[in-house]
Amino acid sequence: MKKSNKLVSLVCLTAAATGVIHAMNKVISYLSDQMGFLADPQGLRYNWKFGNIYYTKQGSGKPLLLIHDLQSYSSDMEWKELAASYAKEHTVYTMDLLGCGRSDKPAITYIGYLYVQLLTDFIRDVIGEPVDVITSGDSCALAAMTCMNDSALFGKLIFLSPVSIGKCQAGPTHRQKLVKALFDFPIIGTMLYNICHSERILDEQIKKRYFSRPYMVSSALMKSYYQAAHSHNSAGRFLFGSLKAHYTSVALANAIRSIDNSMTVIYGRDSADGLRIAEEYRKLNPIIEIQGIVNAKNLPQLEQPKSVFRATQIYL
Numbered sequence: 001m002k003k004s005n006k007l008v009s010l011v012c013l014t015a016a017a018t019g020v021i022h023a024m025n026k027v028i029s030y031l032s033d034q035m036g037f038l039a040d041p042q043g044l045r046y047n048w049k050f051g052n053i054y055y056t057k058q059g060s061g062k063p064l065l066l067i068h069d070l071q072s073y074s075s076d077m078e079w080k081e082l083a084a085s086y087a088k089e090h091t092v093y094t095m096d097l098l099g100c101g102r103s104d105k106p107a108i109t110y111i112g113y114l115y116v117q118l119l120t121d122f123i124r125d126v127i128g129e130p131v132d133v134i135t136s137g138d139s140c141a142l143a144a145m146t147c148m149n150d151s152a153l154f155g156k157l158i159f160l161s162p163v164s165i166g167k168c169q170a171g172p173t174h175r176q177k178l179v180k181a182l183f184d185f186p187i188i189g190t191m192l193y194n195i196c197h198s199e200r201i202l203d204e205q206i207k208k209r210y211f212s213r214p215y216m217v218s219s220a221l222m223k224s225y226y227q228a229a230h231s232h233n234s235a236g237r238f239l240f241g242s243l244k245a246h247y248t249s250v251a252l253a254n255a256i257r258s259i260d261n262s263m264t265v266i267y268g269r270d271s272a273d274g275l276r277i278a279e280e281y282r283k284l285n286p287i288i289e290i291q292g293i294v295n296a297k298n299l300p301q302l303e304q305p306k307s308v309f310r311a312t313q314i315y316l
Contacts, residue, residue: 051104059087
């Protein structure tokens with residue numbers, strides 16, 4: 001009888017703890033949705049086969065697509081300092097990639113070629129003509145792979161602080177697959193994701209990773225990152241797990257070697273690896289041009305938008 005009572009107590013405690021965790025997860029998601037930093041009544045929707053894709057369109061002229069870094073907290077807010085400037089001479093498109101920001105975040109495994117298909121379909125269905133592209137971070141590899149598959153969709157390619165060639169060679173290990181599976185669990189996975197994406201941790205990680213002068217980063221920008229991470233009931237955990245397990249890796253070196261389109265790598269000079277990565281790209285394809293931005297790290301488009309605008313205008 002005593003063993004039976006202990007078992008009942010254990011089950012009740014487990015159920016209660018699970019209920020509390022579930023309620024906390026819901027509260028975090030609800031409060032983040034109320035922050036309003038990603039609200040945009042002018043935003044448009046592209047009904048893609050794997051989910052609705054949020055995008056914007058402004059200006060007129062030759063089309064230009066701006067693609068943010070591929071992270072669980074990313075969104076087109078990365079381009080908020082530059083989109084309007086480009087729109088004076090271009091039809092400018094920004095988008096939230098699947099699993100990011102205001103786009104849908106389905107419970108799937110996110111692989112690199114999923115995004116290659118997304119970019120291909122978006123350019124064909126929404127833009128409807130060859131487009132120049134400026135992309136950032138891990139998304140540079142996705143744009144390069146898409147261009148390798150169908151170069152007719154693209155004009156010029158500009159990579160801002162691109163992912164290293166070596167990082168894209170990594171594939172999922174058995175241990176990483178287990179980590180991803182953990183984040184896929186509905187309640188525990190969401191709790192772990194919310195811990196990894198708390199305001200304090202995001203603030204420390206993003207400022208350290210991307211900015212040479214973290215004290216200059218606005219509170220509003222950091223809150224937009226936080227809201228992007230937790231929208232859609234924190235469903236960004238599915239992308240987060242896929243990124244941790246390197247499911248989004250692609251054969252970047254092959255793409256860079258084979259592309260004939262004009263390519264430029266722009267890096268922040270305060271980045272420890274910026275110049276080395278840029279040289280990696282140029283070693284694979286000598287036509288690539290390189291330019292550094294002073295007083296910037298890995299998000300020069302936010303830290304030094306005027307310098308990035310002037311630099312990219314030369315190549316566009």
